[in-house]
Amino acid sequence: MRDAVEADTIILAVPFGEHREVAKALPSWKGKTIIDAMNALVPLEELNGLPSSVFVAKAFTGAKLAKGFNHLVAATLAADPIVEGGHRVVFLSSDDEDATAPVAALAKQLGFAPVKLGKLDEGGALVHARGRTWGRLIFQDLFKKEQ
Template identity: 60%
Template sequence: MNYSIIGSGSVGMALASQFVRNGIRVGVANSRGRDAVAAVLGGHGEVLRALTIEEAVKADFIILAVPFWAHRDVAKAAIDWKGKTIIDVTNAYGVPLSDLGNKPSSSLIAKAMPGARLVKAFNHLPAGVLAQDPKTAEGRRVVFLSSDDEGATSEVANLVRRLGFAPVSLGKIAEGGRLVQAQDKTWAPLIFQDFFKKEG
């Protein structure tokens, strides 16, 4: 399996730091090109690689850490999304429900990338918290997952564990997944909630 992060803002770089912490190779891309990404990444040896978006969408697992509407530009970068797993880290805060067709924002992203398996994850915590060591005296920091594909949920849960977090599934996107889907100018109930899970 190979991984990429599209988005080199605070959230994308917080997640990149967790890959570095655990020695897991990942490519990082943004809309400004490989050189701009390389300038942000600094020296992390072979763990972090600067990519173009066209290269990033070739990964098996693509972490989408961009402003919500930017997913439409990312969607144009691949001819075929089949076999890809999209980890949706976006938040559609401030986007009118009418613009979303009164559906969870992840549903629009899934529609824009037909054939991909989409899992909502990592979006409920701010970047500063995501960048911290998820292993604490209280337990492992929880990351909520929601998806309409149980197999994809299981695979992303494995990545979440490798990064040191504790995965908790909320079920389908239109059901439990609404607990982490911002709507209009309302944050969902679980967004910003920092929970821990004891090991054992």
């Protein structure tokens, strides 16, 4: 954990209820970008009606937060992202454009094709679980062919 929080960009992939414990690792997350790779199948009232990433962002004081790498199962994400001449798509959303750009760059570096969905409560809703319902793009394994 100590090594992980020293990075500028951190992929948060813990059971949803544990994110607050992770947030306690630093008094301020200023200068850090958190990639929320979690899915929260919890009642909406537990999130105060917010998208789960907005709820998570509140725990990481000062950090920039982007949703990403959450719509596919871990085994699929671990597989080669280049398939039949195309790159596996990862969806990204954030309320902070300054968070999306470095996450998109990381996704490209890893061989993925990042697709920006916009703000968390707009396009990002497509990759959020809401209550007990999955977003429409969760589990969609899509590929982008090079032109």
